[in-house]
Amino acid sequence: MNTKTNIPETSSQVAMAALPDSQEPLCDTMGNSHAAVLPTASSERDQTVAAVENSSSPQPTILARIAQTVPTLLVIGVLVGLGFFGHHYGWKIPKFSELTGSGVVAPTDWCKEHGVPESVCVECDPYLMPAGPDYGWCEVHGVHNCPLEHPDVAQLKETPAIETADLERAARALALMPRPENDPACKVYKDRIQFASIESVRQAGVDVELVERRPISEWVEGNGEIIYDQTRLAELSARVPGTVTRVFKNIGDSVREGDVLAVVDAMEVGRVKSDFVKALVAENLASQTVSRFQGLATGVVAGRQIIAAEAALAEAQAGVLSSEQALANLGLPIDAARLRGLTKKEVWNRLRFLGLPHELANQYFSQNSTANLLPVRSPIEGVVIDRQAVAGEVVDSRRALFRVADPSRMWLTLNIPLEDAHHLSLGQTVRFTPDGSTSELAGQLTWISTAADRQTRMVQVRANLSNPDRQLRDETFGTGRIILREEPDAIVVPTEAIHWEGCCHIVFVRDKNYFTTPESPKVFHVRSVRVGATQDGFSEIIAGVLPDEVVATQGSDVLRSQLLKNNLGEGCACVAE
Numbered sequence: 138m139n140t141k142t143n144i145p146e147t148s149s150q151v152a153m154a155a156l157p158d159s160q161e162p163l164c165d166t167m168g169n170s171h172a173a174v175l176p177t178a179s180s181e182r183d184q185t186v187a188a189v190e191n192s193s194s195p196q197p198t199i200l201a202r203i204a205q206t207v208p209t210l211l212v213i214g215v216l217v218g219l220g221f222f223g224h225h226y227g228w229k230i231p232k233f234s235e236l237t238g239s240g241v242v243a244p245t246d247w248c249k250e251h252g253v254p255e256s257v258c259v260e261c262d263p264y265l266m267p268a269g270p271d272y273g274w275c276e277v278h279g280v281h282n283c284p285l286e287h288p289d290v291a292q293l294k295e296t297p298a299i300e301t302a303d304l305e306r307a308a309r310a311l312a313l314m315p316r317p318e319n320d321p322a323c324k325v326y327k328d329r330i331q332f333a334s335i336e337s338v339r340q341a342g343v344d345v346e347l348v349e350r351r352p353i354s355e356w357v358e359g360n361g362e363i364i365y366d367q368t369r370l371a372e373l374s375a376r377v378p379g380t381v382t383r384v385f386k387n388i389g390d391s392v393r394e395g396d397v398l399a400v401v402d403a404m405e406v407g408r409v410k411s412d413f414v415k416a417l418v419a420e421n422l423a424s425q426t427v428s429r430f431q432g433l434a435t436g437v438v439a440g441r442q443i444i445a446a447e448a449a450l451a452e453a454q455a456g457v458l459s460s461e462q463a464l465a466n467l468g469l470p471i472d473a474a475r476l477r478g479l480t481k482k483e484v485w486n487r488l489r490f491l492g493l494p495h496e497l498a499n500q501y502f503s504q505n506s507t508a509n510l511l512p513v514r515s516p517i518e519g520v521v522i523d524r525q526a527v528a529g530e531v532v533d534s535r536r537a538l539f540r541v542a543d544p545s546r547m548w549l550t551l552n553i554p555l556e557d558a559h560h561l562s563l564g565q566t567v568r569f570t571p572d573g574s575t576s577e578l579a580g581q582l583t584w585i586s587t588a589a590d591r592q593t594r595m596v597q598v599r600a601n602l603s604n605p606d607r608q609l610r611d612e613t614f615g616t617g618r619i620i621l622r623e624e625p626d627a628i629v630v631p632t633e634a635i636h637w638e639g640c641c642h643i644v645f646v647r648d649k650n651y652f653t654t655p656e657s658p659k660v661f662h663v664r665s666v667r668v669g670a671t672q673d674g675f676s677e678i679i680a681g682v683l684p685d686e687v688v689a690t691q692g693s694d695v696l697r698s699q700l701l702k703n704n705l706g707e708g709c710a711c712v713a714e
């Protein structure tokens with residue numbers, strides 16, 4: 138009989154002693170519980186009061202005072218009893234063994250060590266529940282009795298089949314990054330934790346869950362932003378100083394490659410054009426001289442003169458090339474070969490509005506405009522994202538007039554902590570959630586910086602995001618994940634099922650015959666497990682349990698405590714608090 142019932146019983150015995158025989162049945166129905174004390178106390182008070190009334194004592198007031206004091210004494214007695222009870226348990230909730238071993242069991246049939254009746258203790262009587270096969274340590278997966286190689290260790294009625302996919306998934310998980318290790322020498326996996334009954338499992342507050350399959354993923358996370366694809370971004374300026382005469386495009390306007398956004402009047406343009414015409418005329422003259430000499434009979438002209446004429450032609454040709462190049466530098470390419478043979482006026486007409494679209498050239502022609510006009514063209518297809526040009530303004534080549542971007546594809550740049558960077562490789566999937574948004578964008582990793590930021594110790598990475606409906610905006614901030622591994626069918630348990638016993642991660646697997654008969658031992662097996670990714674309260678088990686096995690979850694600390702207790706004094710150095 139334990140202390141829990143002894144103390145209150147003492148109080149009630151005191152009370153019972155004062156009762157007449159007729160009151161005894163009341164006490165019997167109350168039993169030994171605390172609840173019996175107070176009614177008994179009031180019965181005693183009635184008794185005492187009755188005694189006072191029957192008595193012929195000359196001092197009834199003294200007796201009445203005693204009668205008032207008795208309940209107080211009893212209450213004090215109960216408090217002392219409670220104090221003794223509390224002190225006995227160190228003011229803590231009673232431990233596993235007290236809970237699992239219900240008070241009804243006689244002390245003679247009680248295994249103190251394992252907290253169950255001696256007659257059913259599977260640890261003390263090896264015949265009650267013979268230990269299963271022991272395959273020892275698995276080098277590949279780092280667990281004892283590996284169910285991936287020996288599925289018969291699973292606490293399932295039928296031995297499950299291990300699919301190749303399960304072995305491959307475990308290999309992927311182990312290859313990706315170092316996982317917490319278990320101690321090959323540890324013997325804790327052989328332990329079994331037994332309860333006296335299903336009721337005592339319930340009293341101990343131990344819950345169970347099925348091992349199941351769930352999608353799980355591992356990633357590297359970083360903050361970042363969406364910006365325009367910097368290879369599809371153009372900054373447009375006038376190549377030479379001048380005055381803006383007309384502006385055709387504004388912010389938000391779509392432009393095609395080659396579209397004229399503005400026209401600048403630049404004297405340099407007129408000068409280069411007239412240089413070109415002069416060079417072409419000089420080349421023509423030199424060419425005619427050489428031809429004339431070549432047509433004459435030998436000896437009429439001195440060889441010296443022919444050489445001089447040929448040198449002059451070569452020089453004139455170089456002059457044409459040079460001014461052709463000068464026009465190209467202004468963004469006004471022209472093919473001199475196609476202008477040879479034209480008159481000076483014809484050449485000038487070709488050059489006057491060089492680079493302007495036909496329609497625009499006609500407008501300027503009718504206005505009798507100068508030949509100084511320089512179009513500012515977009516080199517890419519996209520949208521005008523910035524416009525600084527204003528008609529009448531004096532500009533030069535350092536001043537950007539427009540910015541044009543192609544928003545159909547955006548860059549996502551992320552900053553990844555240096556210590557995570559070694560997990561990254563090109564082609565990995567990147568998911569990005571803009572701040573204040575719930576939708577997720579996806580792209581592929583296309584660039585990883587070879588340097589880390591000096592101050593922040595971050596490594597910059599980039600992914601391309603396609604943006605067909607143009608919903609993504611430049612300079613959108615948010616959080617991105619680079620997916621290292623995505624497993625749709627990972628084997629998982631609730632994270633609270635997993636414990637660290639000092640050298641191994643373990644779970645408690647319910648015995649497969651737990652419910653077979655009421656007498657079946659209520660046993661949980663200790664299983665070492667290799668823990669992978671953890672997500673949303675579930676942890677991946679790379680190896681150690683199989684789907685449909687049952688593990689202790691909430692309240693499984695009770696099992697861990699009992700495991701530590703079982704291993705105390707057995708010299709198992711690995712088990713620690």
Ligand SMILES: [Zn+2]
Nearest residue numbers: 248251258261
């Ligand atoms: Zn035992």
Ligand SMILES: [Zn+2]
Nearest residue numbers: 275278283286
């Ligand atoms: Zn294995």
Ligand SMILES: [Zn+2]
Nearest residue numbers: 323640641711
């Ligand atoms: Zn261990």
